[in-house]
Amino acid sequence: MLAGWTPRAALGHTGRMWQLYQFPLCPFSRKVRLLLSEKGVEYELWRENPWEGRDEFFAMNPAGRVPVLHDPERGISLCDSRAICEYFEETVDRNQMINGTSVQRAEIRRLVALFDENFFGDVSGPLLHERMTKRLVYRQSPDSRVLREAMRLAHEHLYYIDYLIDHRPWLAGSTMSLADLAAAAQISVADYLGGIDWSSHEQARGWYSVFKSRPSFRPLLSERMEVIQPPSHYAEVDA
Amino acid sequence: MLAGWTPRAALGHTGRMWQLYQFPLCPFSRKVRLLLSEKGVEYELWRENPWEGRDEFFAMNPAGRVPVLHDPERGISLCDSRAICEYFEETVDRNQMINGTSVQRAEIRRLVALFDENFFGDVSGPLLHERMTKRLVYRQSPDSRVLREAMRLAHEHLYYIDYLIDHRPWLAGSTMSLADLAAAAQISVADYLGGIDWSSHEQARGWYSVFKSRPSFRPLLSERMEVIQPPSHYAEVDA
Ligand SMILES: N[C@@H](CCC(=O)N[C@@H](CS)C(=O)NCC(=O)O)C(=O)O
Ligand SMILES: N[C@@H](CCC(=O)N[C@@H](CS)C(=O)NCC(=O)O)C(=O)O
Numbered sequence: 001m002l003a004g005w006t007p008r009a010a011l012g013h014t015g016r017m018w019q020l021y022q023f024p025l026c027p028f029s030r031k032v033r034l035l036l037s038e039k040g041v042e043y044e045l046w047r048e049n050p051w052e053g054r055d056e057f058f059a060m061n062p063a064g065r066v067p068v069l070h071d072p073e074r075g076i077s078l079c080d081s082r083a084i085c086e087y088f089e090e091t092v093d094r095n096q097m098i099n100g101t102s103v104q105r106a107e108i109r110r111l112v113a114l115f116d117e118n119f120f121g122d123v124s125g126p127l128l129h130e131r132m133t134k135r136l137v138y139r140q141s142p143d144s145r146v147l148r149e150a151m152r153l154a155h156e157h158l159y160y161i162d163y164l165i166d167h168r169p170w171l172a173g174s175t176m177s178l179a180d181l182a183a184a185a186q187i188s189v190a191d192y193l194g195g196i197d198w199s200s201h202e203q204a205r206g207w208y209s210v211f212k213s214r215p216s217f218r219p220l221l222s223e224r225m226e227v228i229q230p231p232s233h234y235a236e237v238d239a
Numbered sequence: 240m241l242a243g244w245t246p247r248a249a250l251g252h253t254g255r256m257w258q259l260y261q262f263p264l265c266p267f268s269r270k271v272r273l274l275l276s277e278k279g280v281e282y283e284l285w286r287e288n289p290w291e292g293r294d295e296f297f298a299m300n301p302a303g304r305v306p307v308l309h310d311p312e313r314g315i316s317l318c319d320s321r322a323i324c325e326y327f328e329e330t331v332d333r334n335q336m337i338n339g340t341s342v343q344r345a346e347i348r349r350l351v352a353l354f355d356e357n358f359f360g361d362v363s364g365p366l367l368h369e370r371m372t373k374r375l376v377y378r379q380s381p382d383s384r385v386l387r388e389a390m391r392l393a394h395e396h397l398y399y400i401d402y403l404i405d406h407r408p409w410l411a412g413s414t415m416s417l418a419d420l421a422a423a424a425q426i427s428v429a430d431y432l433g434g435i436d437w438s439s440h441e442q443a444r445g446w447y448s449v450f451k452s453r454p455s456f457r458p459l460l461s462e463r464m465e466v467i468q469p470p471s472h473y474a475e476v477d478a
Contacts, residue, residue, distance in 0.1 A: 062399060063357050078345050078349070082321065083348035083351075086344070087341055102326050102329045102330050103326075106322045113318075113321065117302075
């Protein structure tokens with residue numbers, strides 16, 4: 001990983017294929033999938049359950065987290081969803097997602113962090129823990145107090161999205177950006193897990209329904225995680 | 240924040256001064272301070288205790304977190320330490336800290352995320368909570384089990400730094416980068432709070448002592464947080 005190479009020799013330009021290590025309800029993996037799809041970069045999906053702690057997986061990412069984007073031919077592993085997105089923003093010109101002046105780019109990255117950290121910490125993280133990890137890994141039932149608090153905080157985040165969409169066509173400004181992909185990725189996981197009540201969030205719902213019909217989003221919405229079923233509105237474009 | 244402007248008109252070039260909202264033991268604020276200092280960008284320190292939840296502070300950053308870099312003249316607030324660092328990397332050429340090929344830049348950003356998220360989550364975050372927040376905010380005493388676990392995990396992170404420094408002069412490669420600043424910022428907070436046992440970490444200690452003597456680092460090491468005192472080796476360059 002220390003040796004120099006030509007950045008423009010990105011995979012997908014050369015016919016080789018990236019391997020994305022991920023699991024279906026990981027919101028950070030979803031953000032990367034949306035970005036790769038919007039940019040037209042091809043990749044293979046490799047299922048990884050990070051809670052199993054496979055040695056081969058830790059060898060690719062010492063942090064033991066998905067997503068990891070691996071190129072077996074060059075022996076390169078890209079880790080951390082924001083680092084991965086910056087990499088493709090730098091190497092693939094199509095559909096720029098961190099665009100504009102430096103202040104506008106800072107605004108995009110602020111919102112990506114807000115959804116990756118605050119929305120995940122408040123909403124999708126607790127929902128994943130209660131409804132997925134406890135069930136699949138610990139064979140426990142969810143704590144309804146934690147679920148209620150996550151759903152309450154989801155409303156606060158949706159109000160903020162309502163507010164942003166009242167002022168701008170897209171979350172970070174006049175064009176679609178990585179902020180929209182990050183938000184849609186987190187919300188889609190929370191929605192799958194029954195944590196989103198769309199009533200009283202007209203602007204957020206309108207913004208999100210545009211996403212649901214995009215070709216980049218359709219494959220995500222059709223996937224199912226074993227044992228856990230989404231609510232009926234989850235994959236419907238006009239819901 | 241939606242209006243366009245010329246990115247090169249960065250503050251510090253024009254004589255105006257950024258205001259950095261932060262508190263002395265916030266590792267993300269420390270990372271930003273190291274970067275600004277290495278790049279020669281001047282700024283004023285504004286003390287902010289995010290746990291007080293000031294309305295004016297939430298107006299600048301809806302996430303309610305430090306660091307925030309504010310320009311009162313233009314009414315611009317930059318939030319999230321990684322977004323702030325990318326902004327100055329884009330607008331100030333001096334001392335490039337996210338440098339090299341796209342793969343090398345991805346490696347720098349992977350390590351920044353590792354220290355911002357995993358080191359903070361495992362070590363500096365719990366230490367801050369037990370030794371600072373509990374004392375200043377809740378008037379409680381620290382939980383010694385949590386402290387012991389944070390100190391155990393600190394060793395694992397230091398072993399990883401030992402390993403990196405065995406293979407490279409700096410954490411992400413052949414030159415100093417934002418990865419080094421992120422790691423040093425987190426470690427300095429953990430060290431202040433008595434969480435770092437440097438014995439058996441020769442490589443990490445050697446790498447860190449180079450930092451301690453840098454002009455960008457000296458002001459941080461001389462600051463004290465009220466009530467909490469660091470161990471005697473904390474600010475010594477040859478300790
Ligand atoms: N900062 C990372 C966060 C990734 C993350 O938290 N992934 C979760 C799954 S959604 C994971 O792998 N957790 C396992 C662990 O932390 O041990 C990114 O953006 O890629
Ligand atoms: N991703 C943020 C994290 C900042 C952060 O967690 N700051 C802490 C202080 S060290 C904070 O303000 N916490 C208050 C809160 O989360 O309410 C960054 O990199 O700037």
